[in-house]
Amino acid sequence: MTKLILTVDDSASMRMLLKASLTAQGFRIEGAEDGAEGLERMHEVKPDLLITDINMPKMDGFELIEAVRDVPEFRGTPILVLSTEFSDDKKARARSAGATGWITKPFDAAKLGAAIRRVCP
Amino acid sequence: MSAAGDDGLDEIQGIFFEECAEGLAVAEQGLSAMAGGQVSADVIAGVFRAVHSIKGGSGAFGHMALLAFSHRFENVLDEVRGGAIPPDAAVTGIMLGAFDILSDHVAAAQSGGTPPADAAMLEQLDKLLANKGAAAEPAPAPAEPAPADEFGFAPVAVDLDILDDPFGFEPVAISLDDLAGEPAGGWTVRFGPSRDAMANGGEPILVIRELERMGGHILDADLSALPPLRDLDPEESYCVWTIGLPATIDEADIRECFDFVAPDSLIDIRRQETAPVAAPPKPEPAPEIAPLPAPALRVVETAEPAPPEARPADAPQQTIRVDLSKLDQLLNLIGELVIQGSILSDRLAPADQERVELPQLARLTRQIQDNVMSLRAQPIRQAFSRVPRMLRDLMAATGKQVVLETIGETTEVDKGVLEKIGDPLTHMIRNAVDHGIETPEERLAAGKPAEGTIRLSAEQKGARIIVRVADDGRGIDRARVRAKAIEKGIVSPDAVLSDEEIDNLICAPGFSTAETISNISGRGVGMDVVRSNVEALGGRVEIHSVPGEGTSFTMALPLTLAILDGMIVRLADQRFVLPLSNVVETVQPVAGQVKRVSPGSEVIELRGAYLPMRRASDLFAIAEHQRRAPEESVVIIVESGVSGLVGLMIDTIENRREVVIKSLEDNLYPIRGLGGATILGDGSIALILDIDALIVSPGFNKFAPKGMAA
Amino acid sequence: MSRIEEPGIDERKVVTFTLGNQLFGIDMRAIVEIREWEEPTPLPGVPPYILGVTNLRGAVVPVVGLAERLGWTPSPIHARSCVLVAHVGGKQAGFLVDELADIVVINGADIQPAPDTGVNESNVVSGLARIERRQLGSEANDAMVLLLDLDAISLVRQIADIAA
Numbered sequence: 001m002t003k004l005i006l007t008v009d010d011s012a013s014m015r016m017l018l019k020a021s022l023t024a025q026g027f028r029i030e031g032a033e034d035g036a037e038g039l040e041r042m043h044e045v046k047p048d049l050l051i052t053d054i055n056m057p058k059m060d061g062f063e064l065i066e067a068v069r070d071v072p073e074f075r076g077t078p079i080l081v082l083s084t085e086f087s088d089d090k091k092a093r094a095r096s097a098g099a100t101g102w103i104t105k106p107f108d109a110a111k112l113g114a115a116i117r118r119v120c121p
Numbered sequence: 122m123s124a125a126g127d128d129g130l131d132e133i134q135g136i137f138f139e140e141c142a143e144g145l146a147v148a149e150q151g152l153s154a155m156a157g158g159q160v161s162a163d164v165i166a167g168v169f170r171a172v173h174s175i176k177g178g179s180g181a182f183g184h185m186a187l188l189a190f191s192h193r194f195e196n197v198l199d200e201v202r203g204g205a206i207p208p209d210a211a212v213t214g215i216m217l218g219a220f221d222i223l224s225d226h227v228a229a230a231q232s233g234g235t236p237p238a239d240a241a242m243l244e245q246l247d248k249l250l251a252n253k254g255a256a257a258e259p260a261p262a263p264a265e266p267a268p269a270d271e272f273g274f275a276p277v278a279v280d281l282d283i284l285d286d287p288f289g290f291e292p293v294a295i296s297l298d299d300l301a302g303e304p305a306g307g308w309t310v311r312f313g314p315s316r317d318a319m320a321n322g323g324e325p326i327l328v329i330r331e332l333e334r335m336g337g338h339i340l341d342a343d344l345s346a347l348p349p350l351r352d353l354d355p356e357e358s359y360c361v362w363t364i365g366l367p368a369t370i371d372e373a374d375i376r377e378c379f380d381f382v383a384p385d386s387l388i389d390i391r392r393q394e395t396a397p398v399a400a401p402p403k404p405e406p407a408p409e410i411a412p413l414p415a416p417a418l419r420v421v422e423t424a425e426p427a428p429p430e431a432r433p434a435d436a437p438q439q440t441i442r443v444d445l446s447k448l449d450q451l452l453n454l455i456g457e458l459v460i461q462g463s464i465l466s467d468r469l470a471p472a473d474q475e476r477v478e479l480p481q482l483a484r485l486t487r488q489i490q491d492n493v494m495s496l497r498a499q500p501i502r503q504a505f506s507r508v509p510r511m512l513r514d515l516m517a518a519t520g521k522q523v524v525l526e527t528i529g530e531t532t533e534v535d536k537g538v539l540e541k542i543g544d545p546l547t548h549m550i551r552n553a554v555d556h557g558i559e560t561p562e563e564r565l566a567a568g569k570p571a572e573g574t575i576r577l578s579a580e581q582k583g584a585r586i587i588v589r590v591a592d593d594g595r596g597i598d599r600a601r602v603r604a605k606a607i608e609k610g611i612v613s614p615d616a617v618l619s620d621e622e623i624d625n626l627i628c629a630p631g632f633s634t635a636e637t638i639s640n641i642s643g644r645g646v647g648m649d650v651v652r653s654n655v656e657a658l659g660g661r662v663e664i665h666s667v668p669g670e671g672t673s674f675t676m677a678l679p680l681t682l683a684i685l686d687g688m689i690v691r692l693a694d695q696r697f698v699l700p701l702s703n704v705v706e707t708v709q710p711v712a713g714q715v716k717r718v719s720p721g722s723e724v725i726e727l728r729g730a731y732l733p734m735r736r737a738s739d740l741f742a743i744a745e746h747q748r749r750a751p752e753e754s755v756v757i758i759v760e761s762g763v764s765g766l767v768g769l770m771i772d773t774i775e776n777r778r779e780v781v782i783k784s785l786e787d788n789l790y791p792i793r794g795l796g797g798a799t800i801l802g803d804g805s806i807a808l809i810l811d812i813d814a815l816i817v818s819p820g821f822n823k824f825a826p827k828g829m830a831a
Numbered sequence: 832m833s834r835i836e837e838p839g840i841d842e843r844k845v846v847t848f849t850l851g852n853q854l855f856g857i858d859m860r861a862i863v864e865i866r867e868w869e870e871p872t873p874l875p876g877v878p879p880y881i882l883g884v885t886n887l888r889g890a891v892v893p894v895v896g897l898a899e900r901l902g903w904t905p906s907p908i909h910a911r912s913c914v915l916v917a918h919v920g921g922k923q924a925g926f927l928v929d930e931l932a933d934i935v936v937i938n939g940a941d942i943q944p945a946p947d948t949g950v951n952e953s954n955v956v957s958g959l960a961r962i963e964r965r966q967l968g969s970e971a972n973d974a975m976v977l978l979l980d981l982d983a984i985s986l987v988r989q990i991a992d993i994a995a
Contacts, residue, residue, distance in 0.1 A: 013137030078322040101381030106180035783891040788922040806872040
């Protein structure tokens with residue numbers, strides 16, 4: 001059964017890139033364009049993996065991750081942050097919010113795949 | 122296959138550039154607001170996010186110059202956002218300059234042209250960062266497109282507390298002596314996940330599988346710490362694995378596997394100097410994901426064409442991206458529907474025409490048409506957005522000071538109009554700065570503030586959109602304009618012209634005022650092109666000027682473009698369309714009702730008043746033998762914006778019909794006096810008359826048609 | 832995306848026609864369709880060589896007297912008159928010619944630079960090619976074809992036309 005990944009990013013072109021790359025790797029993809037919508041979609045589609053950006057309007061990535069982790073059902077869902085930033089304190093913040101891992105943009109398709117394999121059974 | 126992939130990537134990149142355009146608009150608005158004193162956190166955050174997004178995508182699509190510049194710009198914005206750099210006037214000025222360069226970068230990336238020279242601006246940005254004094258150092262700009270290293274969470278090796286009393290699980294230890302086969306110098310990795318490693322959805326076992334996929338083998342699983350079941354904490358980790366990996370593997374790749382593992386886990390990677398570490402039970406091959414061509418992102422197969430991201434229609438303010446060409450197609454089809462409805466109606470007997478279904482059909486069609494037209498409507502802000510930058514350039518080039526006021530940006534305009542309005546707007550702004558606004562010294566001497574003001578406004582008035590560019594400059598120098606017009610042979614030296622007529626001479630073809638002060642303005646085609654462009658859209662340009670006080674250019678544009686309620690009239694063997702909005706009444710003249718006042722000038726008497734009248738047969742040079750006397754003709758009383766009521770004499774009226782306007786510009790160029798053409802039900806072409814231009818313009822008498830087959 | 836059908840061979844199909852006594856050619860790739868002559872709807876205020884506009888499948892397309900445009904005697908209208916509808920600079924236009932001749936194949940290598948042909952516009956004639964007898968009707972000899980570059984035939988109003 002193909003895995004479902006929810007991608008959250010306010011840039012439509014980035015979501016499309018991700019979708020193209022990940023579908024080619026055999027995943028099914030759902031998308032959302034900000035944290036608030038991301039949270040809704042989590043409940044709707046219950047993905048196997050959440051990939052989210054940090055800088056987004058309405059609800060940023062950190063808030064989204066915290067909100068997702070608050071839901072008991074999603075405590076164990078792997079969450080990857082995909083962002084252009086890579087400072088240590090941002091990463092620490094993501095980790096304490098509950099992220100499983102972090103990937104920097106621009107991403108390499110193969111590395112993205114490897115990262116997904118590392119967090120998604 | 123790759124061709125399909127490339128198209129997919131092109132399409133996605135196209136969306137990226139659209140997003141860049143939106144981001145730039147947001148950033149410019151925000152920066153302008155900041156320049157105007159609004160420095161709220163929201164505004165700054167908005168600008169930061171916009172530039173951040175542009176940066177994000179630029180790397181993904183390989184636009185390195187754009188990436189490098191936006192990265193530096195973003196760093197500065199980050200500091201402003203964080204409060205380390207106060208957004209005072211100087212800083213905002215620099216950021217506006219950086220914004221201009223960013224726009225140029227985006228444009229260059231999109232067109233594949235040369236990126237702008239940005240060394241000077243980068244220096245300024247660096248200075249800002251150097252001077253700010255706060256802790257953050259500017260993050261180094263990524264130098265090349267290679268996939269950024271995934272730093273992950275830095276592993277820190279820490280010894281675990283080891284619990285006693287294994288519960289009968291035999292440690293599956295494999296003696297190192299039993300092993301053989303790995304080349305010398307391989308790696309030994311000891312991995313003991315911490316409690317934290319299992320939090321946040323982490324799965325240490327996946328890391329191990331990854332290592333196995335790289336060619337590693339589990340050499341040892343130390344379960345000595347495993348407690349009795351009753352004491353087992355399911356969220357705790359008690360195992361330490363030892364994994365061997367071949368020497369050919371890069372240490373960096375191994376570390377990368379532990380990217381996401383909690384920092385407090387045991388991760389010990391060391392080279393095996395001596396004994397071979399290797400090989401036994403061959404691990405089951407983990408499910409292989411097909412290797413992708415590295416390193417650049419390539420879309421090998423697009424699973425589906427990237428569709429516009431539609432979303433469920435429950436939440437308010439949902440938007441959907443639609444291809445403009447699809448909308449145009451829809452509009453064309455509706456136009457055809459409208460026409461067919463008209464033709465159908467014509468075929469029916471008058472009694473049947475009254476039946477409720479027909480007007481109902483017409484009403485529904487009209488509603489669909491209005492809805493689709495409104496889909497194409499966009500705020501005029503898009504056309505206005507290029508003005509601030511243009512103004513900055515003009516001010517720099519001319520040394521004049523100008524403040525821009527914008528009113529009515531949200532006024533919605535048909536997309537077709539929006540596209541065509543840009544050039545006229547540009548010309549009018551240039552005119553205003555070049556010829557209207559005086560230098561600061563001149564203004565002060567005249568008792569005006571040193572800064573001139575240009576007011577750019579848009580509003581909807583009835584069926585028209587009124588767009589105005591008004592300045593408080595010196596007004597039109599009528600003596601000079603008149604002299605120039607005489608010099609160019611546009612008017613005769615002894616012509617008596619009203620102020621308004623002189624003002625309109627600016628738009629006469631071939632007229633262009635000398636001494637362009639900035640090299641940006643006045644390429645020789647100027648206001649006459651503006652006027653013809655606007656007229657081609659079915660609009661009008663009016664000029665109003667008060668010497669010493671200022672000038673205003675007003676464009677009146679139609680709300681909707683494509684469909685026109687028209688009156689089909691016949692002249693000789695041709696048919697023409699008169700916009701019904703201009704028609705006041707129709708008259709069938711009796712003998713004597715039309716009188717000749719002077720050579721070339723006639724009037725028609727109507728209820729005691731005399732209205733000027735023109736014969737269409739004169740306008741279109743109809744052959745003598747095809748002309749009709751007034752008693753055999755129809756005079757249509759039309760209302761024009763400038764000249765009031767005028768009579769136009771044609772042969773007969775055919776009917777009233779809604780027609781789809783086909784712009785002459787599609788394949789030819791705008792023609793003064795014509796508002797386009799339409800294709801009638803029988804496939805023949807009827808020219809649409811532009812009453813205002815036809816009746817009123819100073820060049821009216823010169824409307825000598827050539828090329829009419831006799 | 833590739834436009835060359837036979838890789839390595841620079842052959843093009845060319846529509847040939849006469850204007851006056853001269854044989855001209857236009858690359859087929861620029862041609863949209865060839866239509867029978869139909870009286871176009873005249874336009875006011877245009878130069879004489881713009882004969883009017885016509886309805887091409889719902890688009891309003893100008894009809895240009897090509898001979899007139901190039902400064903020669905206007906083409907006579909007769910039973911076989913036809914109009915070549917072509918792409919010109921992103922737009923479409925129909926060109927009236929004297930007589931349609933044949934569609935021939937010309938090899939790019941055989942195209943020579945154009946001589947001074949008395950055409951009153953530069954760059955309109957893009958080259959000269961020889962067509963062998965066997966491509967034409969049996970009675971014809973080898974012929975010289977002047978190749979036209981339609982994009983160079985601008986339909987934009989000339990300044991002279993504007994000033995009335």
